[in-house]
Amino acid sequence: MRWRRAAAAGALALAAGLLGACASDPGRIAPGTPRAEAQQALGQPTARYPLPGGGERWQYSYQPNGQRVVNVDLDAAGRVVGRYEALTEANFTRIAADQWTRDDVLREFGRPARVQGVHNFRGEIWVWRYADGPTWRLLFIDIDPQGTVRGWSAGDEPLPDADFDTR
Numbered sequence: 001m002r003w004r005r006a007a008a009a010g011a012l013a014l015a016a017g018l019l020g021a022c023a024s025d026p027g028r029i030a031p032g033t034p035r036a037e038a039q040q041a042l043g044q045p046t047a048r049y050p051l052p053g054g055g056e057r058w059q060y061s062y063q064p065n066g067q068r069v070v071n072v073d074l075d076a077a078g079r080v081v082g083r084y085e086a087l088t089e090a091n092f093t094r095i096a097a098d099q100w101t102r103d104d105v106l107r108e109f110g111r112p113a114r115v116q117g118v119h120n121f122r123g124e125i126w127v128w129r130y131a132d133g134p135t136w137r138l139l140f141i142d143i144d145p146q147g148t149v150r151g152w153s154a155g156d157e158p159l160p161d162a163d164f165d166t167r
Contacts, residue, residue, distance in 0.1 A: 026060040026070040026083055035078035042072070049107040055081070057107060064113035067131040071108075086110070087130035092139060092152060100149040105141055112141075123150065129157060 026042050033041070038058075045058035054076030062068045069086040084091075086109050094108075105126065112126035123144040130137050136157040142150040 026058075026072050027085065029072060029080055029083055031080050031082060033080040035074060038072065038074070038080050045072070047106070047110055059086075059110050061110040063111060063128060065129070067129045067136065069110045069128070087128055087139065089132060089154065092154065095141065095149060095152045097149055097151045102143055102147040102149075105143070105149060109139070109141075121150075 029038055029042060042058070042060065046061040047059040049057040049059065051057055051073060056074045058072040058074065060068075060070045060072070067087065070083060071086050072083040073081050075081045091108070095105075109128055113129050114127045116125050116127060117123075118125060121142060123142060126141045126143060128139040130139060136159060137154055138157045139152065139154050141152045144150050
């Protein structure tokens, strides 16, 4: 019974957070929006990265517990030229093993939800949470000690059984 009250309280907190986020959803900013107006509408990004040609990427990450990373790109004149959800399977196919670096990964996907290791790989495995329709998934990117991407994979995120009482 305690878990139901905790779940209800968590659901209410999540709903309040989602309603607050709707007003400043980075995916809703229109191309052509000036920097100052975008900043006022969206708030501070979680990260900023320089882009070729003098532009800048504003990144809005909902990691480690959320499942989104939204990139908003501005041109050299400071106007929004694009915005997109970074954590999609289509974007993952752009990851170039043995070519991309740690910096490329950060610029595209932001900071991971967690970093882990395994005994048969000497580098780090960066992990992001994302949603593929109704399925909760994980993106894994293998980065060697020199900072080079060696590969990536994706898998379903294991979720706790809602009927399992953890008291």
